[in-house]
Amino acid sequence: MNETASAPAAGPANLKASDADRDRTAEVLAAALSEGRLSHAEHGERIDAAYAARTRGELAPLTTDLPAGAPTAPEAAAPPRSPTGSENIRAVLASAERTGHWLVEPRTNVSVILGAAVLDLREATLSQHEVTIQTALVMGSLEIIVAPGVRVVSRASDILSATGIDTDLDADSSAPTVVITGSSWLSSVEARAKPRRAGAAERKRRCR
Template sequence: MTSPAMRGPEDREFALRASDADREHVAELLGRAFAEGRLSTDEHSERLEAAYAAKTMGELRPLVADLPVVFAPPTASSAAAVLAGTSVSDAAMRYGGEPVVAVFGEAKRTGRWLVRSGLNARALFGSVELDLTEAVLEQREITITANAIFGEVIIRVPDGVILHDEGSAVFGSRKLPSLSGTVFGPETPVVHVRGIALFGNVEGRGPRRKWFRSR
């Protein structure tokens, strides 16, 4: 048996434990391949299930080994990130942040909370709602990776915030329109929404309106 000290850098790298962001990265690559017709429905379903069950980087790598992509997850080295055409800072921005996950259930983030420069939301046969109306944005522009697989991700933003759709839909829908009256300027907050809607729905909504009864 080869001792850890005798293993090469690549062996040690792929023996690392996989994070939620790593699994999300592979899931997104599989979704793109499915959308391009490189994987059948059954193949995509099997690999997606394996991706979310993976515990190490070495278990994730074979899932995309026969696809025209570069396996450079966010925990990879800076050299791997460059090979993927992404700088380390870009990778951290895209995949950083605490994940919000709903599996056969519901998850919500509401009230006053800090939204970091990157946020991951995953709805698998469930529903995720991200309410940004009272949230504090870490930066003027943030990126949300929203993957809705047989589920839905709802992103609620206050007036004056621009939603920019950068994701894809496969047998699903994405509705991220700009709110009426929103004007782009140098100080306008922008939310970039990436990810995939696979038999699911990713939707942007405005703030909840309060209605008062007159007495």
């Protein structure tokens, strides 16, 4: 099986790039890496540039020399999104971890190549009711830990990969939600609920 992602739709170079445009570019780059068309260093440089791109003109050069880099037909307009604050987390031949007290932006881009990433959200503050974790994994792993009562939903594409969600599936739809999007090649994604650490609970009691 050799599925190749499509590059962002054609459009004026100065047209603002959407999150969907950046996601499609990231998928093309990940496919190129898995096929040996890009080195790890080249992929790292281009993925950073993709998520920093503000216009389609800045995205286009990143995939023009790749099989899926040719522009495709325009897609239907995407529905309006929430505020677009974002954070990039990368682990290339290494590991990355976010734990303790930290702010989870509306969108967190996680790129893992031959490495591992752990996002512990139990003591983190979600910037909004629903946050997105956008993945681009190649032969890597991602572990997401949430507190009981937090919903986790996966909308990611898996290619020879596995995604496991062991959280409170019966949580009310009004509960805080983490949405996993993006894609993974020969990788694993695990999301699980786990009680907050005793130290964290004790600190909260002392602050009251």
